Amino acid sequence: MARIDYQTxxxxxxxxxxxxxxxxxxxxxxxxxxxxxITFKTRDPGVVLPDFLRMRYPDIMTIVLQYSxxxxxxxxxxxxxxxxxxGRPFFIRVPFxxxxxxxxxxxxxxxxxxxxxxxxxxxxxxxxxxxxPGSVPDDKRVVSLDEFRKNRK
Numbered sequence: 540m541a542r543i544d545y546q547t548x549x550x551x552x553x554x555x556x557x558x559x560x561x562x563x564x565x566x567x568x569x570x571x572x573x574x575x576x577i578t579f580k581t582r583d584p585g586v587v588l589p590d591f592l593r594m595r596y597p598d599i600m601t602i603v604l605q606y607s608x609x610x611x612x613x614x615x616x617x618x619x620x621x622x623x624x625x626g627r628p629f630f631i632r633v634p635f636x637x638x639x640x641x642x643x644x645x646x647x648x649x650x651x652x653x654x655x656x657x658x659x660x661x662x663x664x665x666x667x668x669x670x671x672p673g674s675v676p677d678d679k680r681v682v683s684l685d686e687f688r689k690n691r692k
Contacts, residue, residue: 556641558618561613561618564604572645573605573645574603574605575604575643576603576641577602577641578599578641579599579638579639580599580639581593581596582598583634585634585637586632586634587619587630589629591624592624599639602631607623608620610630616634617632617633617634619631638652
């Protein structure tokens with residue numbers, strides 16, 4: 540018989556609080572000093588993020604929704620928002636399954652989540668190697684840099 544995964548049930552219930560808060564912000568905007576700090580895993584499936592941000596934040600990233608955000612869209616499984624980075628607008632999308640933390644410091648409110656560890660890579664930069672750890676690669680794939688260096692004598 541399968542055990543009840545209470546942590547997952549609790550995380551799902553708390554993520555609905557985040558979703559409802561984001562829907563409220565989508566419909567009514569944020570006022571009275573309200574602002575959200577949203578921390579998420581950048582490499583989770585479904586996360587849409589410009590490559591330069593994914594390189595800057597390879598594991599987790601925190602965004603702030605306060606004054607400078609546009610086009611906040613919330614669905615059942617994710618939210619998307621346009622934010623400005625380096626003076627340029629970019630659209631990002633974050634599935635609720637990628638959330639790590641949600642804060643509203645204006646009312647001293649914080650939720651922490653326990654996202655599942657990702658088992659497979661989400662992009663080409665993390666493709667698994669064919670070799671097993673500690674194995675010696677095939678000589679045909681090893682290139683000696685000495686051939687390309689200038690003789691310093």
